[in-house]
Amino acid sequence: MLKLFATKGTISVAVALVLEEVEADYELCLIDFAVDEQRSQAYLEVNPKGRVPALVTAGGTLTETAAVLEYIAPNMLPRDAFESAKHREISYYLAATMHINHAHKLRGYRWADLETSYEDMRAKVPQTMAESCAYVEDVIVGPYIFGAQFTLADAYLFVITQWLAGDGVEIQNYPKLAQLQRSVAARPSVARIAEKGLL
Secondary structure (H helix, E strand, C coil): CEEEEECCCCCHHHHHHHHHHCCCCEEEEECCHHHCHHHCHHHHHHCCCCCCCEEEECCEEECCHHHHHHHHCHHHCCCCHHHHHHHHHHHHHHHHHHHHHHHHHHCHHHCCCCHHHHHHHHHHHHHHHHHHHHHHHHHCCCCECCECCCCHHHHHHHHHHCCCHHHCCCHHHCHHHHHHHHHHHCCHHHHHHHHCCCC
16 A cells, blocks of 8 residues: 655645545555654654655655656656656646745745845745746646646646745736636545645
């Protein structure tokens, strides 16, 4: 059986969503950031990075969200070679740019030591997240990123949309992004992860 280590409100929610989409048999292990459980010795033995998600499989442990998603559901990638490459392009953007923009609000200590630097990072978040929203707005075909097909990148982006209000971004300014959020929220998999305390 798969074992997912996840935390409410983090990108690990995307992994739980996809596990539910494919009706996988898995055990959910919630990690409590409020008590720094992600830095506990027990969890560091699972994931030395001290972050979520971590997916324990028969073959070993996977820890980067995009890689974990592809392992769980390769069938949720576009089949056309170019579209598949575009999917990775978007996924890498979400992971390496948009997610990092958000992280500057809460995790400034990853990049700097001075409190004044943290304040400057936090102040920039509404601008950088709005710029990322404008980019993905142009990419989305609708109702999902690639049109009618729900892909792994949609799960990733849906979780990011949950952060926007706290980042000072009004999602209604981006109609296609708002529609994507509504479309994913209506999926049965989302109701199931909500029941498990992840939303």
